[in-house]
Amino acid sequence: MLDKTNPVHLSRxxxxxRMVMPDHxxxxxxxxxxxxxRTGYEVDDRHLTTREETDAFxxxxxxxxxxxxxxxxxxxGGYDDLRRFLGRPVTDPKATTYRPVIVLFALTALMAMAASFAVDGNPLSLRAAEWFIAFSMVALAMLKLQNVESFATMFLNYDLLAKRWVPYSYIYPYAEGLAGVLMIAGALNWLSVPVAFFIGTVGAASVFKAVYIDRRELKCACVGGSSNVPLGFISLTxxxxxxxxxxxxxxxxAGLAVGHAM
Structure with a gap:
Protein backbone atom coordinates (compact mmCIF):
# COMPACT_ATOMS: atom_id res chain seq x y z
CA MET A 1 0.00 0.00 0.00
CA LEU A 2 1.38 3.40 -0.96
CA ASP A 3 1.89 6.02 1.72
CA LYS A 4 0.80 9.31 0.20
CA THR A 5 2.44 11.23 3.06
CA ASN A 6 5.86 9.92 2.03
CA PRO A 7 7.86 12.85 0.54
CA VAL A 8 8.84 10.72 -2.46
CA HIS A 9 5.16 10.62 -3.44
CA LEU A 10 4.91 14.37 -3.24
CA SER A 11 7.66 14.89 -5.83
CA ARG A 12 5.13 14.71 -8.68
CA ARG A 18 2.74 1.04 -21.47
CA MET A 19 2.38 -0.93 -24.69
CA VAL A 20 3.19 1.01 -27.85
CA MET A 21 3.49 -1.47 -30.72
CA PRO A 22 3.22 -1.04 -34.49
CA ASP A 23 -0.23 -2.69 -34.48
CA HIS A 24 -1.45 -1.75 -31.01
CA ARG A 38 -3.50 16.63 -15.80
CA THR A 39 -2.85 16.07 -12.10
CA GLY A 40 0.58 17.72 -12.28
CA TYR A 41 2.95 14.77 -12.59
CA GLU A 42 6.09 14.73 -14.67
CA VAL A 43 5.82 11.48 -16.64
CA ASP A 44 8.75 9.28 -17.63
CA ASP A 45 6.90 7.52 -20.45
CA ARG A 46 8.50 4.13 -21.17
CA HIS A 47 7.23 2.10 -24.11
CA LEU A 48 6.92 -1.68 -24.33
CA THR A 49 7.31 -2.16 -28.04
CA THR A 50 7.07 -5.94 -28.49
CA ARG A 51 4.98 -8.76 -27.04
CA GLU A 52 8.16 -10.39 -25.72
CA GLU A 53 9.21 -7.19 -23.95
CA THR A 54 5.73 -6.81 -22.47
CA ASP A 55 5.65 -10.41 -21.21
CA ALA A 56 9.10 -10.03 -19.68
CA PHE A 57 8.02 -6.83 -17.90
CA GLY A 77 -0.65 -0.24 -10.51
CA GLY A 78 -2.80 0.08 -13.60
CA TYR A 79 -5.17 2.78 -14.76
CA ASP A 80 -7.94 2.00 -12.25
CA ASP A 81 -5.39 1.76 -9.44
CA LEU A 82 -4.03 5.15 -10.48
CA ARG A 83 -7.50 6.67 -10.33
CA ARG A 84 -7.99 5.28 -6.83
CA PHE A 85 -4.57 6.56 -5.75
CA LEU A 86 -5.48 10.04 -6.99
CA GLY A 87 -8.87 9.94 -5.30
CA ARG A 88 -10.80 9.70 -8.57
CA PRO A 89 -13.93 7.53 -8.93
CA VAL A 90 -13.58 4.19 -10.71
CA THR A 91 -16.46 2.99 -12.86
CA ASP A 92 -17.96 -0.35 -11.94
CA PRO A 93 -18.81 -2.05 -15.28
CA LYS A 94 -21.56 -4.04 -13.55
CA ALA A 95 -23.21 -1.06 -11.84
CA THR A 96 -26.67 -0.05 -13.06
CA THR A 97 -27.22 3.49 -14.29
CA TYR A 98 -29.93 5.56 -15.96
CA ARG A 99 -27.34 7.66 -17.79
CA PRO A 100 -27.80 6.08 -21.29
CA VAL A 101 -31.55 6.74 -21.27
CA ILE A 102 -31.22 10.24 -19.83
CA VAL A 103 -28.63 11.15 -22.46
CA LEU A 104 -30.80 9.70 -25.24
CA PHE A 105 -33.91 11.60 -24.14
CA ALA A 106 -31.93 14.82 -23.74
CA LEU A 107 -30.50 14.56 -27.26
CA THR A 108 -33.80 13.61 -28.90
CA ALA A 109 -35.46 16.55 -27.12
CA LEU A 110 -32.78 18.88 -28.51
CA MET A 111 -33.17 17.32 -31.97
CA ALA A 112 -36.93 17.84 -31.85
CA MET A 113 -36.54 21.46 -30.78
CA ALA A 114 -33.94 22.05 -33.49
CA ALA A 115 -36.18 20.53 -36.17
CA SER A 116 -39.15 22.56 -34.96
CA PHE A 117 -37.11 25.75 -35.02
CA ALA A 118 -35.91 24.98 -38.55
CA VAL A 119 -39.47 24.39 -39.77
CA ASP A 120 -41.59 26.80 -37.70
CA GLY A 121 -39.08 29.16 -36.10
CA ASN A 122 -40.30 27.98 -32.68
CA PRO A 123 -38.30 25.35 -30.74
CA LEU A 124 -41.08 24.83 -28.18
CA SER A 125 -43.97 24.05 -30.52
CA LEU A 126 -46.49 21.24 -30.25
CA ARG A 127 -44.76 19.63 -33.21
CA ALA A 128 -41.51 19.60 -31.21
CA ALA A 129 -43.23 17.60 -28.46
CA GLU A 130 -44.57 15.12 -31.02
CA TRP A 131 -41.18 14.80 -32.69
CA PHE A 132 -39.46 14.29 -29.33
CA ILE A 133 -41.48 11.12 -28.72
CA ALA A 134 -41.11 9.89 -32.31
CA PHE A 135 -37.36 10.62 -32.42
CA SER A 136 -36.96 8.81 -29.09
CA MET A 137 -38.77 5.76 -30.43
CA VAL A 138 -36.50 5.61 -33.49
CA ALA A 139 -33.33 6.13 -31.42
CA LEU A 140 -34.33 3.43 -28.93
CA ALA A 141 -35.18 1.02 -31.75
CA MET A 142 -31.81 1.70 -33.38
CA LEU A 143 -29.97 0.81 -30.16
CA LYS A 144 -31.97 -2.40 -29.80
CA LEU A 145 -31.28 -3.38 -33.41
CA GLN A 146 -27.51 -3.09 -32.98
CA ASN A 147 -27.73 -6.61 -31.53
CA VAL A 148 -31.28 -7.88 -31.76
CA GLU A 149 -30.31 -11.29 -30.38
CA SER A 150 -28.91 -9.76 -27.21
CA PHE A 151 -31.94 -7.48 -26.89
CA ALA A 152 -34.35 -10.38 -27.29
CA THR A 153 -32.58 -12.38 -24.59
CA MET A 154 -32.84 -9.57 -22.05
CA PHE A 155 -36.39 -8.66 -23.14
CA LEU A 156 -37.57 -12.21 -22.45
CA ASN A 157 -36.77 -11.72 -18.77
CA TYR A 158 -39.83 -9.57 -18.22
CA ASP A 159 -42.03 -8.91 -21.25
CA LEU A 160 -45.37 -10.69 -20.82
CA LEU A 161 -46.11 -11.26 -24.50
CA ALA A 162 -42.57 -12.26 -25.46
CA LYS A 163 -42.61 -14.95 -22.76
CA ARG A 164 -45.67 -16.48 -24.41
CA TRP A 165 -44.57 -15.91 -28.01
CA VAL A 166 -40.79 -15.62 -28.40
CA PRO A 167 -40.82 -14.14 -31.96
CA TYR A 168 -42.34 -10.97 -30.48
CA SER A 169 -39.00 -10.22 -28.82
CA TYR A 170 -37.46 -9.96 -32.31
CA ILE A 171 -40.41 -8.08 -33.86
CA TYR A 172 -40.63 -5.44 -31.13
CA PRO A 173 -37.67 -3.19 -32.09
CA TYR A 174 -38.67 -3.20 -35.77
CA ALA A 175 -42.24 -2.29 -34.83
CA GLU A 176 -41.05 0.50 -32.54
CA GLY A 177 -38.75 1.92 -35.22
CA LEU A 178 -41.42 1.71 -37.94
CA ALA A 179 -44.03 3.44 -35.78
CA GLY A 180 -41.54 6.18 -34.87
CA VAL A 181 -40.56 6.86 -38.49
CA LEU A 182 -44.20 7.01 -39.60
CA MET A 183 -45.05 9.37 -36.73
CA ILE A 184 -42.18 11.68 -37.70
CA ALA A 185 -43.56 11.77 -41.25
CA GLY A 186 -47.17 12.04 -40.11
CA ALA A 187 -47.98 9.26 -42.55
CA LEU A 188 -50.02 6.06 -42.35
CA ASN A 189 -51.51 6.88 -38.96
CA TRP A 190 -53.82 3.89 -39.37
CA LEU A 191 -50.69 1.73 -38.97
CA SER A 192 -48.39 3.70 -36.66
CA VAL A 193 -51.02 4.53 -34.03
CA PRO A 194 -52.24 0.97 -33.28
CA VAL A 195 -48.66 -0.38 -33.39
CA ALA A 196 -47.42 2.23 -30.90
CA PHE A 197 -50.46 1.77 -28.67
CA PHE A 198 -50.14 -2.02 -28.68
CA ILE A 199 -46.43 -2.34 -27.95
CA GLY A 200 -46.60 0.54 -25.46
CA THR A 201 -49.49 -1.03 -23.54
CA VAL A 202 -47.90 -4.48 -23.40
CA GLY A 203 -44.58 -2.94 -22.43
CA ALA A 204 -46.07 -0.78 -19.67
CA ALA A 205 -48.00 -3.73 -18.21
CA SER A 206 -44.86 -5.91 -18.33
CA VAL A 207 -42.63 -3.35 -16.60
CA PHE A 208 -45.28 -2.52 -13.97
CA LYS A 209 -45.75 -6.19 -13.11
CA ALA A 210 -42.04 -7.00 -12.98
CA VAL A 211 -41.02 -3.94 -10.95
CA TYR A 212 -43.98 -2.92 -8.81
CA ILE A 213 -45.83 -6.20 -8.28
CA ASP A 214 -43.18 -8.92 -8.45
CA ARG A 215 -40.46 -6.58 -7.08
CA ARG A 216 -37.85 -8.04 -9.40
CA GLU A 217 -34.51 -6.31 -9.89
CA LEU A 218 -33.80 -6.58 -13.61
CA LYS A 219 -31.94 -4.70 -16.29
CA CYS A 220 -34.00 -3.00 -18.97
CA ALA A 221 -33.57 -3.91 -22.61
CA CYS A 222 -34.79 -0.45 -23.64
CA VAL A 223 -31.39 0.73 -24.93
CA GLY A 224 -30.19 -2.67 -26.11
CA GLY A 225 -29.31 -6.02 -24.65
CA SER A 226 -25.95 -4.99 -23.22
CA SER A 227 -27.24 -2.08 -21.14
CA ASN A 228 -26.93 -1.64 -17.39
CA VAL A 229 -30.11 0.46 -17.19
CA PRO A 230 -32.30 -0.79 -14.32
CA LEU A 231 -35.85 -1.77 -15.13
CA GLY A 232 -38.02 0.86 -13.46
CA PHE A 233 -39.75 4.21 -13.83
CA ILE A 234 -37.75 5.42 -16.84
CA SER A 235 -38.41 2.10 -18.60
CA LEU A 236 -42.09 2.56 -17.87
CA THR A 237 -41.89 6.11 -19.23
CA ALA A 254 -60.54 12.82 -35.05
CA GLY A 255 -60.56 16.55 -34.42
CA LEU A 256 -59.20 17.21 -37.90
CA ALA A 257 -61.88 14.98 -39.44
CA VAL A 258 -64.63 16.82 -37.54
CA GLY A 259 -63.19 20.14 -38.67
CA HIS A 260 -63.26 19.10 -42.31
CA ALA A 261 -66.85 17.84 -41.96
CA MET A 262 -68.13 21.18 -40.65
Missing amino acids: NAVLY TCPYGLKAKDLLK KAQHGVATTPQVFIGEDRV ENLMMIGMAIWMTVAS
Missing part, protein backbone atom coordinates in the same frame (compact mmCIF):
# COMPACT_ATOMS: atom_id res chain seq x y z
CA ASN A 13 7.33 12.38 -10.71
CA ALA A 14 5.95 9.18 -12.19
CA VAL A 15 7.22 6.37 -14.39
CA LEU A 16 4.71 4.85 -16.80
CA TYR A 17 5.22 1.56 -18.63
CA THR A 25 -1.26 1.22 -28.67
CA CYS A 26 -2.78 0.50 -25.27
CA PRO A 27 -5.72 2.92 -24.70
CA TYR A 28 -5.42 2.62 -20.93
CA GLY A 29 -1.78 3.62 -21.20
CA LEU A 30 -2.83 6.79 -23.00
CA LYS A 31 -5.48 7.43 -20.35
CA ALA A 32 -2.95 6.92 -17.55
CA LYS A 33 -0.45 9.30 -19.17
CA ASP A 34 -3.13 11.95 -19.67
CA LEU A 35 -4.41 11.62 -16.09
CA LEU A 36 -0.91 11.89 -14.64
CA LYS A 37 -0.17 15.02 -16.66
CA LYS A 58 4.93 -8.55 -16.48
CA ALA A 59 6.99 -11.49 -15.24
CA GLN A 60 9.62 -9.22 -13.68
CA HIS A 61 7.06 -7.24 -11.68
CA GLY A 62 4.54 -10.02 -11.08
CA VAL A 63 1.66 -8.22 -12.81
CA ALA A 64 -0.97 -9.49 -15.22
CA THR A 65 -1.65 -6.33 -17.18
CA THR A 66 -0.19 -3.11 -18.45
CA PRO A 67 0.02 -0.14 -18.17
CA GLN A 68 1.81 0.07 -14.83
CA VAL A 69 2.53 3.30 -12.98
CA PHE A 70 5.37 3.76 -10.50
CA ILE A 71 5.75 6.72 -8.19
CA GLY A 72 9.11 6.81 -6.49
CA GLU A 73 10.09 3.21 -5.87
CA ASP A 74 6.54 2.04 -5.32
CA ARG A 75 4.19 0.55 -7.90
CA VAL A 76 0.79 2.24 -8.01
CA GLU A 238 -40.76 4.84 -22.65
CA ASN A 239 -43.93 2.80 -22.97
CA LEU A 240 -46.21 5.49 -21.55
CA MET A 241 -44.81 7.95 -24.09
CA MET A 242 -45.78 5.62 -26.93
CA ILE A 243 -49.27 5.18 -25.50
CA GLY A 244 -49.66 8.93 -25.04
CA MET A 245 -48.45 9.64 -28.58
CA ALA A 246 -50.89 7.10 -30.01
CA ILE A 247 -53.81 8.57 -28.07
CA TRP A 248 -52.84 12.13 -29.00
CA MET A 249 -52.59 11.29 -32.70
CA THR A 250 -55.97 9.53 -32.56
CA VAL A 251 -57.58 12.54 -30.90
CA ALA A 252 -55.89 14.98 -33.27
CA SER A 253 -56.97 12.97 -36.32
